[in-house]
Structure formats: C-alpha cells, structure tokens
C-alpha cells in the first residue's frame with residue numbers, strides 16, 4: 001500500500017503568500033520535532049519563534065540511536081510483544097523496567113496500551129504511521145540536502161539480529177505489517193549473516209536486513225542542521241520556558257513565558273514529554289508517559305559497523321556515530337523526576353559484548369538518559385486542538401521521533417499554512433483520548 005506523497009506537497013510549499021507571511025507562529029520546544037516544523041513553517045513564509053528553556057536538541061533528540069526507521073509501522077503494543085513482557089520484567093537485566101512504586105500511577109496507561117494491541121486497532125495504527133513516516137528518508141534527504149548536511153544521512157539500511165527462528169517468530173506480526181505496507185526486508189542465516197556483518201557472536205543465527213531504512217551519524221547535529229536552516233529562513237530561537245497558553249475569545253492567542261507574554265497567530269506544542277502539562281489547564285488530559293532510554297558512547301570499540309545493528313532479543317541498538325559506537329536502549333517507566341539508574345548503562349555495555357565479543361568497552365563515556373514521549377497507542381499527537389483554534393500539537397513521537405520529525409514538520413506546516421496535507425490527521429487528534 002503506497003503512502004500518499006506528502007513530500008510532493010512539501011517541495012511545493014514555498015514561498016509564502018501574503019496571508020502566510022503575516023502569520024506569527026510560536027513553537028514551544030526546540031527538539032528535533034520543533035525545529036523540523038520551524039524549518040517547514042519558515043520555508044512556507046511564516047514568522048516563526050521557537051522557545052526552549054534549554055539548548056536546542058538537548059532532550060531526547062540529543063541522545064537517540066539515530067535510526068531512521070520508516071518501515072517501523074507496527075505499534076509497540078503487538079500481541080507478540082505483550083507475550084514477551086513478563087519475561088522482560090522478570091529479568092533484572094531485561095530491557096523493560098517498571099519500578100514497582102510507579103505501577104499504580106501507570107495502570108490506566110498500561111490498560112490503554114494493551115487495548116491498542118487488538119488486531120483491528122493495530123492495523124489502523126500501522127496505516128496512520130505508514131501515512132506519516134512511510135517516506136521519512138525522502139523528507140530527511142530533502143531537508144538535509146537544502147542545508148548542505150547530507151553527510152549526516154546514511155541510506156544503507158539497518159540489521160536486526162535474532163538468536164534463533166523462535167525469536168524471529170515472536171516478531172512475525174511486525175514483519176507482516178512491514179510487508180503489507182511495502183517495506184522490504186531480507187533474511188540472512190548462518191554463514192550469510194556472518195559474511196554480511198563480520199564479528200557477530202555465533203549465538204545470533206538469524207539476521208534481518210532492512211534495506212530501505214537509514215540512520216543519522218549525529219542526531220544532535222541533525223536537529224541543529226534543521227534549526228540552522230529555519231534561522232536562515234527567518235525563524236528566531238528564544239531561550240525561555242512556556243508557562244501557559246494564553247487564550248482570548250475562545251482561541252489561543254499566544255504564550256506566557258518566564259520573560260512575559262508573547263502574542264501569536266498560532267501556537268504549537270512541540271515540547272516532547274513536557275507538552276501534555278501545557279494542555280491540561282485547557283481541558284485536555286493526554287496520557288503521555290516517559291519511556292526513559294539510555295545510551296553509552298564508546299569512542300573506540302574496535303568494531304566496524306556500516307549501519308545500526310539491533311540485538312532484537314535485548315532491544316539494544318548499536319549505532320555507528322561520528323564520535324564512535326553508541327549503544328542505546330532500555331524502556332524504563334521512571335517518570336520525569338526519578339534519578340537515572342546507572343545499572344541500565346552497565347547492561348547496555350554488556351549487550352555490546354554479547355553481540356560483538358571482540359568489542360572494547362573500556363573508555364566508554366558517562367551514560368546519558370532521555371525521555372521518549374509516548375502515547376499508549378504509539379501514535380503522536382499531531383494536528384489542531386479542536387476546542388482552541390490557533391493551538392496545535394506536535395508531540396508524543398515515542399520511539400520514532402527522529403524518524404518522523406521531518407515528515408511531521410511537513411504535514412503540520414501544510415495543515416497550518418495550507419494547502420491541506422493529503423494525509424488524514426484524525427488518527428493523531430488529541431481528542432482521541434477524550
């Protein structure tokens with residue numbers, strides 16, 4: 001099934017007509033989603049102000065695994081994945097961690113998560129994800145090419161590893177969705193796998209090559225390239241915290257920041273994990289939960305990778321970056337305030353040796369932890385806030401926020417400035433949680 005080409009519209013969306021030129025649009029959040037949107041809006045001719053209390057791309061967008069996974073159309077809640085959950089929770093070194101004290105607060109979210117695994121719902125979610133990000137690499141390539149930063153983009157696929165056929169079979173649902181939406185994959189076994197990626201431990205006997213996926217060699221620099229382009233086209237980055245949305249006459253008219261009020265024609269919430277709190281006073285309770293992830297950088301691991309290699313049994317990404325090998329993973333439901341757990345980083349280093357026994361992990365840098373902004377149905381919140389004209393959402397991209405940042409920017413800028421995007425935004429509406 002082919003995704004509608006939002007890219008064709010994105011290419012056309014320049015420059016502004018007079019109406020668009022006069023629009024002032026405030027974006028709360030300078031993560032990769034906010035800056036990708038700023039790029040498209042500025043290119044469409046709007047006057048854009050991005051506000052962030054921190055450095056740009058200092059949140060989840062700083063430390064992700066760099067995978068551009070346009071074929072990852074299966075929601076996280078798949079029947080096969082749910083079956084693996086008890087085993088992962090039981091294993092203290094498992095990739096999934098729910099601190100027992102957090103469980104009561106999390107139950108409603110987990111309930112919605114399980115409900116999203118119904119087969120009919122899974123298909124709806126996959127259709128929506130494919131429509132949004134099915135051609136994500138084209139979007140990244142187009143934007144990075146305009147910024148003279150194509151060196152950041154690797155277009156040579158990803159490799160998933162499984163110990164055996166049984167492990168692979170657990171992910172069968174996800175692969176069948178990939179196939180259904182035209183995302184190719186090739187299976188390698190035994191010697192063919194060893195030849196494709198030398199150095200892999202022999203207990204991984206099956207590999208899946210995803211030839212159409214890509215990766216970034218430096219997610220932070222990737223986001224900063226989008227920001228630099230947005231600024232070149234007139235966008236302004238302000239250091240500050242959006243404290244609340246100002247409303248007047250039944251619509252959003254600006255934001256209150258720690259530096260005072262700032263009026264706007266449109267306000268976009270792109271503050272990742274911090275977005276839902278800004279919507280709450282306006283009557284929207286969005287079940288946004290942090291799935292905390294970790295990474296460790298190893299400057300000189302002594303293994304040569306051309307593309308991200310994923311240990312599927314450990315849900316660990318081993319991604320070659322400009323600055324060395326980055327091992328990233330873990331899903332920890334630890335909220336925004338709990339201190340990071342250094343043991344998670346130690347387990348990630350063990351994963352490196354598990355996959356590449358000859359790898360060197362000494363010299364690893366101090367670990368990093370970030371917040372994946374996750375909705376229980378694995379879809380971001382994207383589009384207008386029905387009850388408050390002038391207010392828009394672009395958050396909750398979960399495990400795929402780098403991937404879908406570029407297409408999100410394109411879709412939402414078209415929704416705000418016109419012409420209307422040719423994908424249906426209804427599946428992403430904030431009202432779906434009413």
Ligand SMILES: Cc1cc2nc3c(=O)[nH]c(=O)nc-3n(C[C@H](O)[C@H](O)[C@H](O)COP(=O)(O)OP(=O)(O)OC[C@H]3O[C@@H](n4cnc5c(N)ncnc54)[C@H](O)[C@@H]3O)c2cc1C
Nearest residue numbers: 029031033059060061064065067242272293400401402403
């Ligand atoms: C370990 C790990 C690995 C990952 N791997 C991948 C991957 O391989 N591929 C992929 O596609 N995705 C991956 N992700 C997910 C991806 O990183 C996120 O989905 C994405 O970075 C989210 O971007 P964002 O802009 O929405 O949020 P963020 O990057 O978190 O940015 C939000 C910004 O909002 C700002 N902010 C907060 N409060 C306010 C306020 N009140 N006012 C204004 N600004 C505010 C913050 O300071 C921050 O800069 C990974 C995530 C993690 C943690």
